[in-house]
Structure formats: C-alpha cells, structure tokens
Amino acid sequence: MCGRCAALSRRSLLVGGGVAAASFGTGLAQARILPQEMVPLVGAGFKPTDKDEQGIWQLMDRAEEEISGSNLLIQDPQLTGYLRDLIGHVGGPAAKDFRIYLAHIPDFNAMMFPTGFAVVFSGLLLRMRNEAQLAGVIAHESGHFLRRHMIRSWRDQRRKTDIFSIAAMAAGVGGAAGGVYLGDYVQLAQLGTILSLFQYSRTMEAEADAMGAKLIAQAGYAPIEMANIWQQLIGEEDASARYRRKRRRRGSLFDTHPSSQSRMIDLRADAADVTEPGRAYETGRERYLSKIAGIRPTLLDDQVKLNDPGATQYLIETLAQDGWNGLLRFYEGEVWRLRNRNGDDVRAGQSYAAAVAYPDAPADAWRWHGITLMKAGRTAEAKTALTRYLTMKPDASDAAWVRQTIG
Amino acid sequence: MRTWGLALALSACLPTSACVQTRQFADVQFTPPQGDYRLLVLRPDVSVGSLTTGGMVEPRADWTDQARANIIAALQAQQGQRGGKLQILERRNQLTGASEQEVADFERLFYAVGNSIVIHKYSGDYLPTKRGKGLEYTLGEDAVRLGQKTGYDYALFLHAEDSVASGGRIALGVLGLAGCIVGFCAPNIGGASQLDYAGLVDLKTGEVVWFNVVQAGSQVPGIAFGDLRTPAGATQMVDRLLNRMKPGLAVRRAAEKS
Numbered sequence: 001m002c003g004r005c006a007a008l009s010r011r012s013l014l015v016g017g018g019v020a021a022a023s024f025g026t027g028l029a030q031a032r033i034l035p036q037e038m039v040p041l042v043g044a045g046f047k048p049t050d051k052d053e054q055g056i057w058q059l060m061d062r063a064e065e066e067i068s069g070s071n072l073l074i075q076d077p078q079l080t081g082y083l084r085d086l087i088g089h090v091g092g093p094a095a096k097d098f099r100i101y102l103a104h105i106p107d108f109n110a111m112m113f114p115t116g117f118a119v120v121f122s123g124l125l126l127r128m129r130n131e132a133q134l135a136g137v138i139a140h141e142s143g144h145f146l147r148r149h150m151i152r153s154w155r156d157q158r159r160k161t162d163i164f165s166i167a168a169m170a171a172g173v174g175g176a177a178g179g180v181y182l183g184d185y186v187q188l189a190q191l192g193t194i195l196s197l198f199q200y201s202r203t204m205e206a207e208a209d210a211m212g213a214k215l216i217a218q219a220g221y222a223p224i225e226m227a228n229i230w231q232q233l234i235g236e237e238d239a240s241a242r243y244r245r246k247r248r249r250r251g252s253l254f255d256t257h258p259s260s261q262s263r264m265i266d267l268r269a270d271a272a273d274v275t276e277p278g279r280a281y282e283t284g285r286e287r288y289l290s291k292i293a294g295i296r297p298t299l300l301d302d303q304v305k306l307n308d309p310g311a312t313q314y315l316i317e318t319l320a321q322d323g324w325n326g327l328l329r330f331y332e333g334e335v336w337r338l339r340n341r342n343g344d345d346v347r348a349g350q351s352y353a354a355a356v357a358y359p360d361a362p363a364d365a366w367r368w369h370g371i372t373l374m375k376a377g378r379t380a381e382a383k384t385a386l387t388r389y390l391t392m393k394p395d396a397s398d399a400a401w402v403r404q405t406i407g
Numbered sequence: 408m409r410t411w412g413l414a415l416a417l418s419a420c421l422p423t424s425a426c427v428q429t430r431q432f433a434d435v436q437f438t439p440p441q442g443d444y445r446l447l448v449l450r451p452d453v454s455v456g457s458l459t460t461g462g463m464v465e466p467r468a469d470w471t472d473q474a475r476a477n478i479i480a481a482l483q484a485q486q487g488q489r490g491g492k493l494q495i496l497e498r499r500n501q502l503t504g505a506s507e508q509e510v511a512d513f514e515r516l517f518y519a520v521g522n523s524i525v526i527h528k529y530s531g532d533y534l535p536t537k538r539g540k541g542l543e544y545t546l547g548e549d550a551v552r553l554g555q556k557t558g559y560d561y562a563l564f565l566h567a568e569d570s571v572a573s574g575g576r577i578a579l580g581v582l583g584l585a586g587c588i589v590g591f592c593a594p595n596i597g598g599a600s601q602l603d604y605a606g607l608v609d610l611k612t613g614e615v616v617w618f619n620v621v622q623a624g625s626q627v628p629g630i631a632f633g634d635l636r637t638p639a640g641a642t643q644m645v646d647r648l649l650n651r652m653k654p655g656l657a658v659r660r661a662a663e664k665s
Contacts, residue, residue: 055456055466069511154465161461162575169582169593176591 032266033206035214035274040146043093046116052158053114053151060115067101067119074102074122074295082291083120083138086131090139090219092146092211100138106302108233112141114150125292126299127232127315129322131284135216136226143211149204156200164193201256209263213270222281223271230264236314243310285322297362300331309339326361329354333368348372356385363392367402374405382406427633429647431619432528435541437655439617440491440561440607447502447559447610448495449514451478452566455635458599460575470571470636477641478567485645494559504557513546513553517564517615520544521606524618541656544615546608554610562608567644569635572598600624601633605648616655621647 048054067073074080083100091098099117107123118141128134144150168186175182209226217223234248237260241248257263275281292299303312312335320328333351336344349372355365370385383406390402440446455470479495486493499514500507524544527534537543554560572580576598583593600623607617621644623633633647634640654662 051467051469052465054468055471058468058471059454059466066511066515069508158459158461158463158465161463162459163461165461165579165596166582169579169586169596172591172593173582173586173589176586177589 032269033203033210035210035217035270038143038147038207038211038214040092040094040211041148042146044095045097046094048151050151052154056151056154057115060113060117063113064099064115064117067103067117068099070103072103072105074104076102076295079291079295086135087118087138087142090135090212090215090221091142092215094142094145098142098145104302106299106306108236110137110141112144114145116145118142122295122299122302125295126303127236128229128288129232129285129319130225131288131291132216132221132223132225132282133229134288135219135221135284136212136223136229139215139219140208140212140226142215143208144204147204147207147211149208153200153204157197160193160196164189198256202258205257205263206266209267210270213267214274217271217274217276217281220279220281222283223274224268225283227264227267227271230260230267232318234260234264235318236311239314240308240311243308289322297327300327301334304331304334304338307338309335324354324358326355326358326365329358330362330365330368333365337368345372345375349376356388363389363396366392367396370402426625427621427623427647429619429621429651430529431617431651431653432524432542433618433653433655434543434609434614434616435655435657437541437616438658439652439654440489442490444491444560445558446486446491446493447557447562448482448493449510449517449562449564450496450499451475451482452518452564453478453568453635455569455571458570458572458576458597460573460579462576462597464570465573474567474569474635474641477635477638478565478645480638481642481645482565482649484642485649502557505553509553513549513562514564516546516549517562517606517608520546520615521564521566521604521618524606524615525604525620528618529620539656542615542618546613546615548613550608550610550613554613559610562610563605563649564608565603565605565648567601567603567635569601570599571634571636598625599634601635601644603644603648607652617652619648619652 048057080100080102083102087098087100088095094116097116101117101119102125103119103121105121105123106126107121108127109121110118110124112118118138120138124137125134128137167189171182171186171189213223213226216226237248258266300316303315306312313332316328316332316335329351333348333355335348336351337348348368352365352369352372355361356369366385366389370382370389373379373382373385386402386406390396390399393399396402453471453475454466455474456464456466457470459465479497482495483493494502496502496510499510502510505513524542526532527537528542550562553562576596580596580598583596586592602620602622604618604620606615606619608614609616633643635644653659
C-alpha cells in the first residue's frame with residue numbers, strides 16, 4: 001500500500017513539477033515577517049478551551065510525563081536552573097508557565113511542545129558562543145508557543161486535507177457524471193496541498209524567528225546574535241560537507257524550516273528593526289561560559305565522538321574565536337587522534353602540547369601529551385607529563401599502567 | 408497455512424466492510440492464570456480521537472477519559488469473575504512497594520519489548536530463530552524484583568487506540584457511495600478503526616508470557632463497532648482482548664496426549 005503511495009506521489013510530482021515549481025517557487029523567498037507585527041496571542045496561565053486543542057494538550061501532558069522522567073535528561077540543578085531563568089527572562093507573557101528540559105543529545109536542536117514545555121539538546125549548548133545566542137534560540141521556541149503555532153498548523157492541516165478530500169471526491173463523482181477524467185488535476189491538487197503545508201510550516205518558523213528577535217532585544221540581549229547562530233551553522237554544515245566531499249544541503253520545497261541562509265538574512269534585518277538607538281545590548285559571554293564550564297568537557301567529548309572531523313574542527317575553531325584554552329586545544333587533538341590518518345598523530349601531538357601550556361588543560365591532555373612524547377623517544381619529558389596526569393587524576397582507570405610505564 | 412487464514416479473514420471482511428482480527432501468542436509453557444493470583448494492571452494507555460474528513464486523527468481529551476474509565480470498569484468486572492485479586496494503577500505513584508520512577512522504567516521497558524513483539528510477531532519481520540517457539544521475550548530481572556517488592560504474580564499492560572469517524576468523514580463516504588450511481592464508486596475510503604493490544608508478564612520469571620492484538624476497522628465510514636466511549640464497547644474490547652487466553656503450545660500438546 002505504501003509502496004503505491006510513494007509511486008503515486010512521485011508520479012504526481014512529475015506531472016505537476018513544472019507548474020508547482022513556478023507557482024510555489026516564491027515560497028522559498030517569501031516576504032520577511034516583521035518583528036513589530038509579532039504580538040503574543042496568549043497571556044499568562046493559558047489553558048485551552050477548544051476541543052481539538054484540549055485533545056492535543058492531553059496527549060502532550062503524557063509526552064511531558066515521559067520526557068521529564070527520561071534518563072536522557074541532564075539533571076544538573078545548576079544548568080537546568082540556568083535554562084529556567086533564561087526562559088523566564090525571554091519567554092514573554094507566558095515566561096512563568098514554561099518548563100524546559102535539557103536532553104543529552106549531541107545535536108543542534110531545541111523544540112517547543114504545544115503545552116509550553118521546551119526540550120533543548122546538549123549539542124546546542126556546545127554551539128552557542130554566548131548567552132544572547134542561547135536566549136535567542138529559547139526565545140524562538142517561546143515564540144512558537146506565544147503565537148499558538150501548534151494548534152494553528154494543526155487546524156491548517158485539517159482544513160487543507162478536508163478540502164482536498166472533498167474536492168478529490170467531488171472531482172471523481174462530478175467527472176464521472178460529466179464523462180471527463182479529472183485524475184491529473186486531483187494529483188496536482190494533492191501536490192499543491194502538500195506543498196502548502198510545508199509552506200505554512202516555514203511561515204511559522206519565520207514568525208518564531210521574528211518574535212524571538214523582538215523578545216531578546218526587549219530583554220536587553222544583542223539581537224544580531226540570532227543571525228550569528230545561523231552563520232555559524234552554515235559554516236559548520238559547509239565544513240562537514242566539504243570534509244566528506246559533498247555539498248551542503250540547500251533549501252527545497254519540502255523543507256519544514258526556511259533555509260539557514262534565508263533565516264540568517266531575515267534575522268539580520270530583524271535585528272536592525274528591533275534595536276533601539278542609544279540602548280546598550282549585551283551578549284553575556286562571560287556569564288554563559290561560567291555557567292556551562294562544568295559540562296563543556298562532556299559536550300566536546302560527545303561532539304568528537306560523532307566522527308565528523310570537518311564539523312568538529314569548525315566548531316572548535318569557532319569557539320576559539322573567543323580565545324583558545326587548554327580544553328579546546330585538547331579536543332582539537334582528539335579530533336585528529338581519533339581520525340588516525342597518515343600524519344594525524346603529529347597534528348594531535350601538536351595540539352596536546354599546545355593544550356598543556358594552558359592552566360586549564362584537562363588531565364587527559366597531560367596523558368596524551370605524555371604518550372606522544374614517549375613515542376617520540378623523549379622519555380624524561382614524557383615521565384614529567386604522565387606524573388602530572390597522575391597527580392591530577394590519581395584514581396584514573398589506567399593509573400596502574402601509567403605508574404608502571406614511568407617506572 | 409497462516410497466509411491462507413489471513414486471506415480468508417480478509418475476504419470475510421470485504422462484504423461487511425468492517426472487520427475485527429485478533430491474534431495471540433503465548434510462551435510455550437504458558438497456562439492462563441486461575442484461582443488465587445494477584446494481578447497488577449499498569450495504567451491503561453488509551454487514546455480516542457476523531458477521524459477528520461481529510462483522514463487525520465484528532466485526539467479528544469473528553470472521549471479518552473471516558474474510554475479509559477469504561478475500560479477500567481470492564482476490566483474490574485471481568486477479572487472479578489476469574490477469582491484473581493487485582494489492582495489497576497491510574498497513576499504511577501499508586502503502587503505500594505515501588506517508586507514512581509521504578510514503575511515508569513518498568514512501563515517503558517515493556518513498551519520497548521512490546522514493540523519488538525509487534526514488529527517480529529505481527530508486522531511480518533519474522534525472526535527465524537524464534538520460529539515455533541511461541542512467545543520468547545523477557546523483561547528480565549527488573550520485573551522479578553518488582554514482583555518481589557510488590558507481591559504481585561502477574562503484570563498486565565494494555566494499550567487501546569480508537570478513532571471515530573466524524574460527521575464530515577461519513578458525509579464523504581456517502582458522497583463516494585452516491586458516486587456509484589454515475590460510475591465513480593468510492594465508498595471504502597476508510598472509517599473508524601481501533602487497535603488494542605495487551606501483554607501479560609509473569610513477575611516470578613520476568614517473562615512476557617502472553618500477548619494479544621485486536622485490530623478492528625471499517626472501510627466505510629459510518630459503520631461502527633465496539634465504540635470505547637460506551638461501556639458496552641469497552642466491555643466488548645476487554646472481552647476480545649483478554650477473555651480467550653489460550654495456553655502455550657507445550658501445555659496444549661501435553662493436554663492432548665493425556
């Protein structure tokens with residue numbers, strides 16, 4: 001059955017391809033949604049009154065129960081408290097109603113559920129360079145809730161599939177009565193319906209971006225940082241693709257989100273719109289870095305293990321624009337060590353050597369620095385480095401081996 | 408043989424345009440619990456929605472609550488007849504002897520294992536190594552520990568999802584039927600459908616000893632069957648799902664020999 005569905009939609013794609021590309025092509029470069037037009041549609045303590053929305057809320061309450069008890073969540077009270085404070089700061093009128101969960105998933109993502117709880121992936125914390133950027137993502141997600149996107153897109157979907165079903169049936173019956181075959185038109189309408197659903201979804205994302213820019217500017221964060229997030233993401237995807245000798249995915253008619261490029265451009269314009277002359281906006285970089293200091297090694301470790309050297313190297317270099325340190329240098333070394341191609345051991349060795357020059361070098365940087373020196377025959381220096389490793393991490397799982405090695 | 412049975416069931420469905428299929432699997436050594444046993448029923452996972460004109464299922468909170476209450480009442484009535492002592496959890500924190508988190512973990516483990524059962528026993532991805540072995544799945548030591556802590560012999564999981572054809576969907580079906588007069592006949596666009604499954608876990612061994620799936624659906628919107636929003640529909644569902652527990656293969660063979 002499903003094979004048939006796929007064949008049908010592929011065929012309808014071919015039939016309607018040319019026309020659709022012409023009529024919906026504008027969808028990718030739609031007019032920018034202005035931040036000043038984005039007014040919240042819900043206030044504090046919102047509860048649904050319509051049957052369809054109540055049904056979705058009940059389902060989502062179950063989802064929240066599962067998510068809030070999931071063992072994928074990072075429960076560190078300092079971090080979760082930080083996220084809660086942030087959403088309470090940039091969440092607009094519903095700020096105090098939001099719940100926010102941090103999931104241990106090394107991916108760039110965050111999502112808002114229709115009942116007002118958000119899930120942020122740990123990979124997002126790695127990629128954000130300052131508090132303004134993180135606040136921007138959180139404000140974007142709050143925007144989805146404040147603009148009632150879930151229920152609006154549900155109703156849009158219901159209306160369009162209803163209209164399509166009725167029209168298709170009417171075309172069949174009417175066509176049969178009139179003796180004409182309208183099947184091709186029905187397929188075209190089907191494609192049109194599908195495309196307009198994706199288009200609607202992209203419009204909502206654009207709304208959330210505009211709303212987000214407005215919210216963080218009101219809270220005193222530099223709104224341009226939201227555009228910078230997309231610039232960083234484009235750079236990361238380019239680097240990852242280049243490394244794999246592929247091209248970064250560009251936007252298509254079937255995307256649920258606008259392309260990163262168009263979001264970045266729109267957000268730059270949004271930032272200019274919402275900036276009040278004379279007001280000072282902060283990025284909150286120091287505060288952000290101190291808040292995530294405890295988890296940053298884990299975030300970098302997760303990223304390195306994704307086995308995507310192109311993206312990881314780009315990420316580390318982007319973060320290092322705010323200054324290199326021992327932690328970043330160590331993980332730069334890890335990228336090459338784990339890739340393990342010809343000459344990678346030398347590159348890794350250089351990074352470890354650079355890492356240990358910083359006071360914040362992690363114990364493992366001393367370990368690998370020592371091992372690299374050992375391999376190079378510089379035994380005396382190697383022993384000093386490994387001794388330092390043991391001092392920093394006396395209970396290391398390989399402590400006995402290291403002790404034996406340094407004699 | 409099995410394929411023929413399915414084909415036969417399908418062909419039987421067509422004329423009436425509504426059909427109910429059930430198919431159960433049991434551990435080879437399974438004997439349906441009887442007499443003085445203690446049964447724990449985990450919070451029934453119920454959702455009832457409305458099938459829109461365009462064919463989407465719209466969840467309905469009031470119908471779901473209604474259906475869950477009906478199912479719980481039907482379960483209580485049914486198990487009362489069997490002689491077992493039972494507790495039906497409505498929330499995860501209602502179980503004495505185990506924490507809310509333990510109950511949540513147990514539920515998640517079951518739904519993960521249940522999902523494999525559905526994939527490998529029902530959806531066609533049969534595993535050659537499990538062929539002819541009945542139901543060979545376990546929740547492991549955690550289930551045994553839960554049994555020891557709470558004193559229950561069995562745990563029953565129950566899932567039910569029901570969609571009711573909306574007025575618009577029925578009207579669309581009627582239009583499709585009317586089209587038959589002019590030669591465009593499409594009454595079978597799909598109407599109400601129901602999917603229920605249940606699994607029984609032996610808390611002494613941790614094994615999933617019995618599993619049953621009931622699937623009901625009507626091709627023509629407007630033909631109703633076992634609506635979970637009514638006590639009668641819920642009783643019928645609980646009856647279809649749980650009342651005909653068959654013993655395992657080894658037990659049946661032993662009974663035939665003696």
